[in-house]
Amino acid sequence: MSQPKYLTGDKAGIEEFLSRFDVFLFDCDGVLWSGDHLFPNVAQTLEMLRSKGKRVVFVTNNSTKSRADYKKKFDKMGIPCDVEEVFGSAYSAAVYIARILKLPAPKNKVYVLGETGIEQELDAEGVPHIGGTDPSLRRDIEPEDFTNMANGSALDPDVGVVLAGLDFHVNYLKLAMGFAYLQRGAKFLATNTDSTLPTAHSLFLGAGSVGAPLVNALGREPLSLGKPSQAMMDAIEGKFHFDRSRACMVGDRLNTDIQFGIEGKLGGTLAVLTGVSKKEDFLGEGKETVPMAYVDQLGDLLG
Numbered sequence: 001m002s003q004p005k006y007l008t009g010d011k012a013g014i015e016e017f018l019s020r021f022d023v024f025l026f027d028c029d030g031v032l033w034s035g036d037h038l039f040p041n042v043a044q045t046l047e048m049l050r051s052k053g054k055r056v057v058f059v060t061n062n063s064t065k066s067r068a069d070y071k072k073k074f075d076k077m078g079i080p081c082d083v084e085e086v087f088g089s090a091y092s093a094a095v096y097i098a099r100i101l102k103l104p105a106p107k108n109k110v111y112v113l114g115e116t117g118i119e120q121e122l123d124a125e126g127v128p129h130i131g132g133t134d135p136s137l138r139r140d141i142e143p144e145d146f147t148n149m150a151n152g153s154a155l156d157p158d159v160g161v162v163l164a165g166l167d168f169h170v171n172y173l174k175l176a177m178g179f180a181y182l183q184r185g186a187k188f189l190a191t192n193t194d195s196t197l198p199t200a201h202s203l204f205l206g207a208g209s210v211g212a213p214l215v216n217a218l219g220r221e222p223l224s225l226g227k228p229s230q231a232m233m234d235a236i237e238g239k240f241h242f243d244r245s246r247a248c249m250v251g252d253r254l255n256t257d258i259q260f261g262i263e264g265k266l267g268g269t270l271a272v273l274t275g276v277s278k279k280e281d282f283l284g285e286g287k288e289t290v291p292m293a294y295v296d297q298l299g300d301l302l303g
């Protein structure tokens with residue numbers, strides 16, 4: 001497998017690379033920012049691409065925010081963005097549940113292990129849901145909870161799906177309730193299964209690590225609707241109608257972003273070193289997932 005091209009400081013190489021693509025799919029966490037810290041020259045780089053007539057789509061696995069929430073974040077960060085340019089895993093999962101899975105009401109209710117982003121996107125698709133940010137679940141489990149989950153009286157009979165995403169308020173009660181629904185046959189879905197979350201210039205538990213207790217107890221993985229799932233790529237192509245051979249995925253994580261672009265048969269992939277993956281992860285012999293090119297940070301594309 002050919003080695004990726006290092007583009008930082010290579011003005012001619014950058015020009016040639018950018019000329020191959022009309023559309024850039026941008027990952028967010030670890031590429032544009034770390035939490036609320038915008039990396040250098042990100043806004044200027046996106047402006048440069050747009051001035052060259054390139055289309056940008058923001059494709060994030062972070063399901064804690066809805067597309068509308070991301071639009072507010074982009075505005076706060078001074079990055080011009082239309083809400084329609086954002087395609088997050090919460091939206092991807094809500095579209096899948098509403099338009100592909102299409103469980104017959106009333107058994108189409110979703111038990112959410114996650115934050116408001118998931119709830120907002122389910123609302124937008126008209127999918128009923130419980131759990132999530134419900135404050136009544138932010139408490140210790142009590143002896144009667146075990147009894148009432150075991151006999152079903154604490155469970156909603158209309159729940160047909162358990163949807164797991166990044167949840168900053170996870171506890172035993174919420175996990176136990178999710179497991180109770182799964183044992184009763186609810187479909188097991190995830191917005192994404194990233195093991196770690198790159199933020200505050202460090203790594204924290206990701207969505208996959210929050211949902212891991214359910215995977216361990218149940219003995220099987222959820223269907224993930226985030227990167228590298230090609231259901232997400234198909235949904236993005238269906239919405240934006242682009243030529244995959246002229247599209248490039250830009251990301252910080254090999255087993256989500258770069259794999260997503262490669263398996264999606266996009267024209268190219270660009271790794272940045274400001275998030276999860278390190279260059280040692282893809283340079284040298286026998287590496288499983290290798291980007292077409294890489295830069296130290298996104299702003300290096302300014303040349």
Ligand SMILES: O=C(O)[C@H](O)[C@H](O)COP(=O)(O)O
Pocket residue numbers: 027028029030059060061062063166192194195196197198205206207208
């Ligand atoms: O744990 C997570 O959910 C992910 O680390 C996080 O949300 C990744 O977001 P992305 O890099 O896809 O923008």
Ligand SMILES: [Mg+2]
Pocket residue numbers: 027028029030031251252253275
């Ligand atoms: Mg990322």
